[in-house]
Amino acid sequence: MLVGEILLGYVGMYDNSDTSKFTAIKQLPQNGRERLVYESEQRIINWLNSNVAKSVQRIGRIDDLDAPAPSTLPDIVVDDRTAVIKTVHSKESIVKRAAWAVLQSRMMIFDARGADGRNLVGEKDIEAGMRQAVQDYGMNIDLIIVFNNDATLFWEAES
Numbered sequence: 001m002l003v004g005e006i007l008l009g010y011v012g013m014y015d016n017s018d019t020s021k022f023t024a025i026k027q028l029p030q031n032g033r034e035r036l037v038y039e040s041e042q043r044i045i046n047w048l049n050s051n052v053a054k055s056v057q058r059i060g061r062i063d064d065l066d067a068p069a070p071s072t073l074p075d076i077v078v079d080d081r082t083a084v085i086k087t088v089h090s091k092e093s094i095v096k097r098a099a100w101a102v103l104q105s106r107m108m109i110f111d112a113r114g115a116d117g118r119n120l121v122g123e124k125d126i127e128a129g130m131r132q133a134v135q136d137y138g139m140n141i142d143l144i145i146v147f148n149n150d151a152t153l154f155w156e157a158e159s
Contacts, residue, residue, distance in 0.1 A: 041075060044085040044111045047147065053078050074105035081142075083107040089120045094129030094146060098137050106142040119148040126153050 048056050057077040074082035084101040088094050088110045101108045112121035121129070126146045133144060134155055145154045 039115070040087045040111065041085055043113070044087075044109060045076065047111070048076075048078060048109070051152070052145075055079055072103050074107075078107070078109075081107050083109050085109045085111070087111045087120075088129070088146065091121065091125040091129030091132070094121070094126065095132045095136060098133035098141070098144070102137050102140040106140060108141065108144045110144070110146040112146055112148040117149070119150060121146075121148060123148070123151045123153070126151070130155055 045056050045058070055078070059073055059076060059082075075085045076083050082105040084104045084107070086097045086101065086108070088097055089112075094110060097110060098108060112119060112126055114120045126148065130144055130146055130153060134141065138157070141155075141157060143154065143156045145152065147153070
């Protein structure tokens with residue numbers, strides 16, 4: 001399923017907050033390709049579209065043989081801001097995901113819902129994980145959103 005316009009970027013881009021560097025898929029040469037959307041990512045995109053976002057654009061990846069792995073491309077653009085979307089399973093995984101996410105974007109969206117519909121992380125553990133992530137990496141974070149079936153918690157840096 002395609003979500004809005006698909007944007008593509010080169011692996012290894014350094015300033016991932018600048019959305020003007022991404023190329024619309026219709027402008028790509030024939031050798032460009034989009035990456036697959038995982039079911040867990042699509043669930044988060046669906047949640048964003050239903051709850052908070054005016055527009056969500058997926059970021060695909062242009063093959064770049066010289067690029068180092070792992071990719072530092074963000075996953076999506078939400079209302080003109082790049083974001084990383086991940087599933088979390090514990091308060092510790094919130095902190096670990098944030099450590100990697102700061103290399104991709106200053107906006108992080110974490111889903112604490114299981115595929116079976118149950119909560120993977122409770123509200124108190126979400127809050128504890130977010131506090132630790134902000135304490136450790138807050139200087140590189142503009143916004144963290146963590147949600148489960150019962151609550152949506154967020155932290156936003158002061159302007």
